[in-house]
Amino acid sequence: MTIKAIAMDMDGTLLNERKIISSKTKAALLEVQRQGIKVILASGRPTPGLFKYAEELAMEEYDGIGLSFNGAHVLDYQTNEVLFEQPLPxxxxxxxxxxxxxxxxxxxxxxxxxxxxxxxxxxxxxxxxxxxxxxxxxxxxxxxxxxxxxxxxxxxxxxxxxxxxxxxxxxxxxxxxxxxxxxxxxxxxxxxxxxxxxxxxLGITKAKAIAAVLPKLNVKKEELMAFGDGQNDQAMIEYAGIGVAMDNATTELKQVADKITLSNNEDGIAHALEKYLF
Missing domain, CATH: 3.30.1240.10 (Hypothetical Protein, Haloacid Dehalogenase-like Hydrolase; Chain: A; domain 2)
Incomplete structure (x- = not known):
C-alpha cells in the first residue's frame, strides 16, 4: 500500500515525555516530506500550540497541515489558509x-x-x-x-x-x-x-477533520497512516488505511489499531516509518 500522508497526535505520540521531538523522529519526518509524503499534526492542543513543532519539521516548506482542538480547526502551514473549522455554537x-x-x-x-x-x-x-x-x-x-x-x-x-x-x-x-x-x-x-x-x-473528531482535507491533498483514506495514543485518537486510527498505536497507548486504542509501534519515548514513529515505508 502506498502511503501519501501521515497524521500524528502530539502529546504521548510525536512528543516524548520531555515534550520534544527526538532527533531520530525529526529526521524520519523530514525524510518522508522530502519524498513527497504530507505530514499532518493532529492534536487536542490549540492552534498556536502546534506552531513551534511545525516550524521544527519545516512544514511550511513542505505544505504541512495542522489540525488542532481535536479537529475543530485545520490550518495549511504554507498558505495560512483555514481548511476546515467547526466551533461550538x-x-x-x-x-x-x-x-x-x-x-x-x-x-x-x-x-x-x-x-x-x-x-x-x-x-x-x-x-x-x-x-x-x-x-x-x-x-x-x-x-x-x-x-x-x-x-x-x-x-x-x-x-x-x-x-x-x-x-x-x-x-x-x-x-x-x-x-x-x-x-x-x-x-x-x-x-x-x-x-x-x-x-x-457535535461530530468533531480528528478523523472528520482529516476526511475534510484529504481531497485537497489528493490523498485517499487508504493512503493515510495515523499514529496515536489516546481516546481522542481512536476515530483517526480507525479511519486511516494504517492505524498505528504507540506502545504507551491505551488498551482500547491498541485493540482497534492495525499496528503497534514502540512508545513515544523510544522513537515509536521513526521505528514504524523505517519498518513500513523506508
Missing part, C-alpha cells in the same frame, strides 16, 4: 460553562492570544504521584497569556473551538458523565488525557 458554550460551576473542575477557554480561567491560583491537580500546575501547563503549551474571569459563562461572547476541563483523574472519571449528560446529542465530549475532558461541537 455560542449558546451551547455558555450553557456548558454554566453547568460546570456545579463541579470541582478547572474550565479553560481560549480566544486570540488569551486563555481565560476562573482562578489563576487554583491551578493544581494530582496525577502520577505529582502535583501539576495545570493552568500554567496548558497556557504554556498554547503560548497564551492568562486572564482571570470569575464568570466564564457570562463573559464568553465569542465562538469556542472547545471547552477544556481539567481535574484530578479520579474526579473526572467519577463525574464526566454528569458533566456531559445535559448536552448529549448536542456536543462531542471525550478525554484527551486522564486529567483533561473536552467538549467540542
Amino acid at each position: 455560542l449558546e451551547t458554550s455558555k450553557a456548558i460553562l454554566e453547568h460546570l460551576k456545579s463541579f470541582d473542575v478547572k474550565p479553560m477557554i481560549c480566544h486570540q492570544n488569551y486563555m481565560y480561567v476562573n482562578d489563576v491560583f487554583d491551578n493544581q491537580i494530582h496525577f502520577a504521584n505529582e502535583e501539576i500546575n495545570i493552568i500554567e501547563y496548558e497556557a504554556r503549551a498554547g503560548g497564551y497569556k492568562l486572564c482571570e474571569i470569575n464568570d466564564l459563562a457570562g463573559f464568553c461572547d465569542f465562538p469556542l473551538h472547545k471547552v477544556l476541563v481539567a481535574a484530578d483523574p479520579d474526579y473526572l472519571k467519577k463525574h464526566y458523565q454528569e458533566m456531559m449528560r445535559p448536552f448529549e446529542g448536542q456536543v462531542s465530549a471525550l478525554f484527551s488525557a486522564p486529567f483533561y475532558f473536552e467538549f467540542t461541537d
Whole structure:
C-alpha cells in the first residue's frame, strides 16, 4: 500500500515525555516530506500550540497541515489558509460553562492570544504521584497569556473551538458523565488525557477533520497512516488505511489499531516509518 500522508497526535505520540521531538523522529519526518509524503499534526492542543513543532519539521516548506482542538480547526502551514473549522455554537458554550460551576473542575477557554480561567491560583491537580500546575501547563503549551474571569459563562461572547476541563483523574472519571449528560446529542465530549475532558461541537473528531482535507491533498483514506495514543485518537486510527498505536497507548486504542509501534519515548514513529515505508 502506498502511503501519501501521515497524521500524528502530539502529546504521548510525536512528543516524548520531555515534550520534544527526538532527533531520530525529526529526521524520519523530514525524510518522508522530502519524498513527497504530507505530514499532518493532529492534536487536542490549540492552534498556536502546534506552531513551534511545525516550524521544527519545516512544514511550511513542505505544505504541512495542522489540525488542532481535536479537529475543530485545520490550518495549511504554507498558505495560512483555514481548511476546515467547526466551533461550538455560542449558546451551547455558555450553557456548558454554566453547568460546570456545579463541579470541582478547572474550565479553560481560549480566544486570540488569551486563555481565560476562573482562578489563576487554583491551578493544581494530582496525577502520577505529582502535583501539576495545570493552568500554567496548558497556557504554556498554547503560548497564551492568562486572564482571570470569575464568570466564564457570562463573559464568553465569542465562538469556542472547545471547552477544556481539567481535574484530578479520579474526579473526572467519577463525574464526566454528569458533566456531559445535559448536552448529549448536542456536543462531542471525550478525554484527551486522564486529567483533561473536552467538549467540542457535535461530530468533531480528528478523523472528520482529516476526511475534510484529504481531497485537497489528493490523498485517499487508504493512503493515510495515523499514529496515536489516546481516546481522542481512536476515530483517526480507525479511519486511516494504517492505524498505528504507540506502545504507551491505551488498551482500547491498541485493540482497534492495525499496528503497534514502540512508545513515544523510544522513537515509536521513526521505528514504524523505517519498518513500513523506508
